[in-house]
Amino acid sequence: MSTLWAQFDAFATGRGLLADWEAVFGDDFERVKCWLKPTGERVESHPCVRKPPCGCRHELRAARAGPVAVCVCGDGRCDAFPVEGARALIHELDRSRFRRRLCDTLGLAPAGGPPPASGGRSDFVGTYLPIQAPVYLAFVEGEAELVCEIERLRLQRPGPFVLLTPTRRFYSAEAESALGAAGALGLALTGLVELERGGGLRLSQPLEPLLAPWRARVAAEGVGAVLRRIHHELAATRREFGQRPSCPEPLPEPDALRLFALVRELEPGGAVRKAPLLQVFRLYCLEGLAAEGVARRCGCSKALIIQRLGQLRRKLGRHPAELRAFASQFEAIEKSVGEFRGRRLSRQSMLYGD
Ligand SMILES: [Zn+2]
Numbered sequence: 001m002s003t004l005w006a007q008f009d010a011f012a013t014g015r016g017l018l019a020d021w022e023a024v025f026g027d028d029f030e031r032v033k034c035w036l037k038p039t040g041e042r043v044e045s046h047p048c049v050r051k052p053p054c055g056c057r058h059e060l061r062a063a064r065a066g067p068v069a070v071c072v073c074g075d076g077r078c079d080a081f082p083v084e085g086a087r088a089l090i091h092e093l094d095r096s097r098f099r100r101r102l103c104d105t106l107g108l109a110p111a112g113g114p115p116p117a118s119g120g121r122s123d124f125v126g127t128y129l130p131i132q133a134p135v136y137l138a139f140v141e142g143e144a145e146l147v148c149e150i151e152r153l154r155l156q157r158p159g160p161f162v163l164l165t166p167t168r169r170f171y172s173a174e175a176e177s178a179l180g181a182a183g184a185l186g187l188a189l190t191g192l193v194e195l196e197r198g199g200g201l202r203l204s205q206p207l208e209p210l211l212a213p214w215r216a217r218v219a220a221e222g223v224g225a226v227l228r229r230i231h232h233e234l235a236a237t238r239r240e241f242g243q244r245p246s247c248p249e250p251l252p253e254p255d256a257l258r259l260f261a262l263v264r265e266l267e268p269g270g271a272v273r274k275a276p277l278l279q280v281f282r283l284y285c286l287e288g289l290a291a292e293g294v295a296r297r298c299g300c301s302k303a304l305i306i307q308r309l310g311q312l313r314r315k316l317g318r319h320p321a322e323l324r325a326f327a328s329q330f331e332a333i334e335k336s337v338g339e340f341r342g343r344r345l346s347r348q349s350m351l352y353g354d
């Protein structure tokens with residue numbers, strides 16, 4: 001297998017003189033050459049071109065005929081050589097041309113209008129249409145940088161994405177877990193895309209089978225899972241701030257009705273004079289009062305309320321604090337079933353008074 005993409009990992013800054021590119025890519029230089037463009041930036045030195053080279057980068061000095069590269073290591077066997085035009089300029093990968101061709105080769109949908117700016121070490125390549133996931137190409141210099149880039153992309157645009165890198169060299173366990181947390185897939189160009197002489201790109205294997213397992217996972221998790229995660233996080237935050245939590249996932253209908261039936265069986269008053277179960281249920285579960293608050297409203301001790309909460313737990317099969325999450329569902333059932341009909345008018349007194 002060609003080591004061409006591995007050279008990109010070793011040369012992630014992607015900036016150098018043509019002679020530097022030649023030195024890094026060796027025989028593969030011919031395949032990379034047409035993807036380079038001059039930056040207009042000049043340098044002070046040039047690699048030695050003798051084989052084997054001397055010990056220095058030759059210094060570029062102005063001469064009447066143009067710049068020449070002069071050996072400064074005192075090797076004595078290197079002649080100064082002229083460095084003409086483009087060879088004196090820093091060259092870099094023409095990333096926008098490259099990603100357009102890559103988008104085409106991978107069968108992605110190009111960005112309509114200017115591509116979304118990525119800002120970091122990666123370029124937007126195109127959109128993988130089956131799940132509308134953006135595909136980025138990143139040239140990074142190490143493991144830590146790869147993790148940062150994954151995090152940056154995740155924060156920039158929530159939702160699954162594909163991150164292409166030259167190879168998997170920097171895929172540490174941390175990078176894999178960052179990808180997993182982002183619902184993203186990391187793919188290496190090596191073994192997937194071949195860079196041909198003359199600047200062509202060719203797929204070495206079909207893309208779809210590589211994406212299929214990830215796509216299925218994303219579909220199974222689905223947007224619903226993402227939303228549920230967000231709701232859970234919000235509910236947890238609300239609990240932290242002592243507010244009444246709301247539950248994003250309603251109880252299944254039969255469970256809700258069964259619970260409702262159990263609540264109906266709670267004594268609304270009757271034999272118990274202080275803090276009847278139904279009243280405690282309403283204040284604690286539906287209104288979300290703390291035990292002290294319930295005790296105050298019932299005009300009894302907190303100890304009695306704790307005792308009542310224990311009774312509720314036994315009767316309903318769930319801790320009353322847990323049931324708070326279903327308060328709105330309960331109220332809705334109560335409304336639709338039309339239960340407590342006829343008692344509605346006295347509900348206030350039933351709830352708040354003896
Ligand atoms: Zn030399």
Ligand SMILES: [Zn+2]
Pocket residue numbers: 048054055056057058071072073074075078
């Ligand atoms: Zn030298």
